[in-house]
Amino acid sequence: xxxxxxxxxxxxLLIPMFTACHGARSLDPFVMPESFDTDRQYEITFWAKNDTxxxxxxxxxxxxxxxxxxxxxxxxxxxxxxxxxRIYNDVITNISTQTxxxxxxxxxxxIATYMTGANVMVPLNDLMAHSEYGxxxxxxxxxxxxxxxxxxxxxxxxxxxxxxxxxxxxRSTEACYVNKTYVEKLGFTLPEKLTWEFIWEVSDxxxxxxxxxxxxxxxxxxxxxxxxxSTDNMMIQMLRQKSAGYSxxxxxxxxFNDTTEELLWEIAEHVEKGAxxxxxxxxxxxxxxxAGQCIFGIDSTAGATWMGSDAPLIDISEENLVEFETVVMExxxxxxxxxxxxxxxxxxxxxxxxxxxxVLASWLFTQYLLTNDVQIAYAQTEGYVPVTxxxxxxEVYQDYLSRAGEDNELYYQIKMDATNLLxxxxxxxxxxxxxxxxxxxxxxxxxxxxxxNKSVRRGQTVDEAYMEKLQEDxxxxxxxxxxxxxxxxxxxxxxxxxxSVVLLACIGGVWCLILLxxxxxxxxxxxx
Amino acid sequence: MKKFxxxxxxxxxxxxxxxxxxxxxxxxxxxxxxxxxYDAAALDSEVVIEAYVQGKQSWxxxxxxxxAQDPDGGYFIYEMACSAEDYEKLTVGTKIKVTGYKGAWEGxxxxxxxxxxxxxxxxxxxxxxxxxxxxxEAELIKHQNKLxxxxxxxxEAVEYKNGEPGDDIYVTLSLDGVSYSFCVEVxxxxxxxxVYTAVGALTPGAVVDVEGFLYWxxxxxxxxxxxxxxx
Numbered sequence: 001x002x003x004x005x006x007x008x009x010x011x012x013l014l015i016p017m018f019t020a021c022h023g024a025r026s027l028d029p030f031v032m033p034e035s036f037d038t039d040r041q042y043e044i045t046f047w048a049k050n051d052t053x054x055x056x057x058x059x060x061x062x063x064x065x066x067x068x069x070x071x072x073x074x075x076x077x078x079x080x081x082x083x084x085x086r087i088y089n090d091v092i093t094n095i096s097t098q099t100x101x102x103x104x105x106x107x108x109x110x111i112a113t114y115m116t117g118a119n120v121m122v123p124l125n126d127l128m129a130h131s132e133y134g135x136x137x138x139x140x141x142x143x144x145x146x147x148x149x150x151x152x153x154x155x156x157x158x159x160x161x162x163x164x165x166x167x168x169x170x171r172s173t174e175a176c177y178v179n180k181t182y183v184e185k186l187g188f189t190l191p192e193k194l195t196w197e198f199i200w201e202v203s204d205x206x207x208x209x210x211x212x213x214x215x216x217x218x219x220x221x222x223x224x225x226x227x228x229x230s231t232d233n234m235m236i237q238m239l240r241q242k243s244a245g246y247s248x249x250x251x252x253x254x255x256f257n258d259t260t261e262e263l264l265w266e267i268a269e270h271v272e273k274g275a276x277x278x279x280x281x282x283x284x285x286x287x288x289x290x291a292g293q294c295i296f297g298i299d300s301t302a303g304a305t306w307m308g309s310d311a312p313l314i315d316i317s318e319e320n321l322v323e324f325e326t327v328v329m330e331x332x333x334x335x336x337x338x339x340x341x342x343x344x345x346x347x348x349x350x351x352x353x354x355x356x357x358x359v360l361a362s363w364l365f366t367q368y369l370l371t372n373d374v375q376i377a378y379a380q381t382e383g384y385v386p387v388t389x390x391x392x393x394x395e396v397y398q399d400y401l402s403r404a405g406e407d408n409e410l411y412y413q414i415k416m417d418a419t420n421l422l423x424x425x426x427x428x429x430x431x432x433x434x435x436x437x438x439x440x441x442x443x444x445x446x447x448x449x450x451x452x453n454k455s456v457r458r459g460q461t462v463d464e465a466y467m468e469k470l471q472e473d474x475x476x477x478x479x480x481x482x483x484x485x486x487x488x489x490x491x492x493x494x495x496x497x498x499x500s501v502v503l504l505a506c507i508g509g510v511w512c513l514i515l516l517x518x519x520x521x522x523x524x525x526x527x528x
Numbered sequence: 529m530k531k532f533x534x535x536x537x538x539x540x541x542x543x544x545x546x547x548x549x550x551x552x553x554x555x556x557x558x559x560x561x562x563x564x565x566y567d568a569a570a571l572d573s574e575v576v577i578e579a580y581v582q583g584k585q586s587w588x589x590x591x592x593x594x595x596a597q598d599p600d601g602g603y604f605i606y607e608m609a610c611s612a613e614d615y616e617k618l619t620v621g622t623k624i625k626v627t628g629y630k631g632a633w634e635g636x637x638x639x640x641x642x643x644x645x646x647x648x649x650x651x652x653x654x655x656x657x658x659x660x661x662x663x664x665e666a667e668l669i670k671h672q673n674k675l676x677x678x679x680x681x682x683x684e685a686v687e688y689k690n691g692e693p694g695d696d697i698y699v700t701l702s703l704d705g706v707s708y709s710f711c712v713e714v715x716x717x718x719x720x721x722x723v724y725t726a727v728g729a730l731t732p733g734a735v736v737d738v739e740g741f742l743y744w745x746x747x748x749x750x751x752x753x754x755x756x757x758x759x
Binding site: 050052054057058061079080081082089281282283284287315316317320454457458459 | 572573574588629631632633634640641689690691692694695746747
């Protein structure tokens with residue numbers, strides 16, 4: 001009997017060998033505490049992104065300072081980034097070690113990847129609805145927005161698989177920053193709304209050079225008439241405007257279709273004429289625009305403070321700066337009567353922790369980012385729009401909007417025009433479906449344009465065979481056959497691979513044999 | 529017999545000189561461009577170069593960005609297809625043969641979409657003193673991407689990109705009353721490096737000698753790799 005017990009104990013002790021090697025224990029789902037324990041000290045980390053704009057950094061610091069005055073038992077440690085991609089990479093790295101930040105500026109596509117880990121993210125529905133600590137809750141020490149005071153469209157962009165996993169923080173769209181002076185110099189008149197046809201026609205005309213290689217329109221050796229900053233946005237919006245496929249809400253990839261190919265042919269044609277390039281291959285639209293080397297620069301409305309001869313932020317030397325009239329317009333459309341444009345901008349998510357009180361502290365800070373003072377101050381730094389109706393409709397914000405053009409700093413006309421562009425088109429904005437793999441799909445959409453741009457410039461043959469190979473290469477490079485829809489953080493993983501089935505069957509078989517052997521020995525001994 | 533020994537010794541000496549020091553760092557394999565040919569090549573054309581790694585900037589998702597140089601000029605090799613194992617092999621001085629396309633991004637001439645193979649031989653460049661060329665951009669640009677030095681520069685301002693340590697440091701140095709932009713690029717020399725700390729501690733008015741790679745962003749924007757306070 002003693003021997004049997006010893007064997008049994010050894011077997012029990014061996015169990016962890018088969019289980020513990022599968023990584024660190026995942027966190028339990030977040031459960032809302034009854035109340036916030038103010039007798040304890042909390043230290044939370046906030047990973048934030050700024051647009052290489054020190055005013056934004058100052059606003060983050062001031063926000064933390066003000067929040068800590070209200071909640072002296074919460075210390076917020078700020079870590080700053082200037083690139084969403086680096087935040088994403090660092091979060092991914094830290095998920096495995098459970099050292100994620102508490103609160104993090106993010107893009108919805110990134111959240112879909114974070115959610116593939118069990119209970120990594122905190123679903124916000126319970127927190128939002130809580131009567132005391134929820135949106136507009138009675139126990140809050142600040143005047144935060146109620147749920148219905150957040151712009152519904154922006155809030156909806158943070159819902160995945162039936163739950164909210166983020167709150168919107170700022171919103172922007174893309175705008176076309178136009179050198180009107182050069183458009184008119186070329187003999188064209190800017191229409192009320194830009195069309196793709198117009199932009200290509202003017203850009204082709206602007207590519208004309210004299211015998212010495214000097215561009216006729218600007219008298220310089222450099223001219224890229226049309227530069228697009230984000231080629232993933234370019235492809236996504238073109239497809240949307242043409243009601244062509246990109247992906248389904250379930251994560252089915254529709255990017256590779258006839259319309260996409262038609263668009264790539266069109267882009268190739270204008271690259272060939274020297275009419276178009278991209279940020280990745282050539283540089284910032286703002287720098288070329290301000291140097292008189294670009295006529296149409298498409299960039300975020302959150303980049304408006306860099307655009308134009310009088311821009312408050314300029315990255316080129318004074319001697320290269322050219323005087324011209326800048327106009328902010330909607331991105332070009334295929335159907336100008338029914339414009340569509342992307343909705344983008346940072347959201348804020350909360351990472352789960354072992355201590356629910358720490359999560360609650362993170363939630364309080366997250367909500368504080370939506371108070372009027374923070375929303376209005378941050379939105380004013382760029383062509384951003386506050387995400388709450390409460391802030392948008394406030395007297396302070398309305399006064400700000402009414403003072404467009406008063407100076408070239410806070411009231412810089414181009415920035416205000418960019419802001420107004422989004423404010424008047426919120427209903428025309430859209431976002432792409434979010435699923436595990438949607439970030440890769442977005443990259444792939446941009447890569448199609450980037451590759452065509454490079455290949456044409458490099459004199460490579462761009463024909464049907466090229467397009468076919470491009471599609472295959474991109475599909476494989478971005479692993480688009482491995483994506484899946486987000487479904488409340490759980491995914492249908494499909495049938496187990498054969499090797500896994502065989503392995504599990506072997507383990508089960510061995511355990512059966514062990515137990516049979518032990519039983520046999522026990523019966524044998526009992527019979528003695 | 530003496531004559532034979534003398535000849536033998538001489539031959540041995542010559543052989544030793546050529547083998548232990550590696551081949552002439554300016555020599556190129558067949559089908560490889562000289563620096564002059566690379567410099568003359570049109571943008572977007574295919575280029576094949578041979579050079580020696582002088583600085584490693586970053587590696588991410590099987591892409592490496594490095595500075596390389598031969599005795600005639602410098603190369604910025606951007607996002608070269610490179611495994612993590614191969615990146616470890618790219619120590620300073622390693623010879624590489626790179627095939628890619630010549631491109632220019634905001635004025636920085638670089639080899640784009642490059643692939644590479646490691647070659648035989650090593651060579652480490654000495655920094656070229658280009659202090660006298662600072663005010664002459666047409667001459668200075670000829671040293672783009674090389675390891676260079678600037679002597680007797682006065683610190684005007686040191687500013688962290690994000691207002692605090694962690695990201696790039698923007699440094700304004702002056703010479704003869706004219707200001708120039710320098711940078712401590714966080715991907716090249718991160719917050720844990722000696723140069724990052726040393727530059728962060730500089731105060732206006734200090735006189736420094738700096739070394740770095742002559743990067744270009746809308747004009748010269750050297751990326752500092754070492755700094756010495758001299759006054």
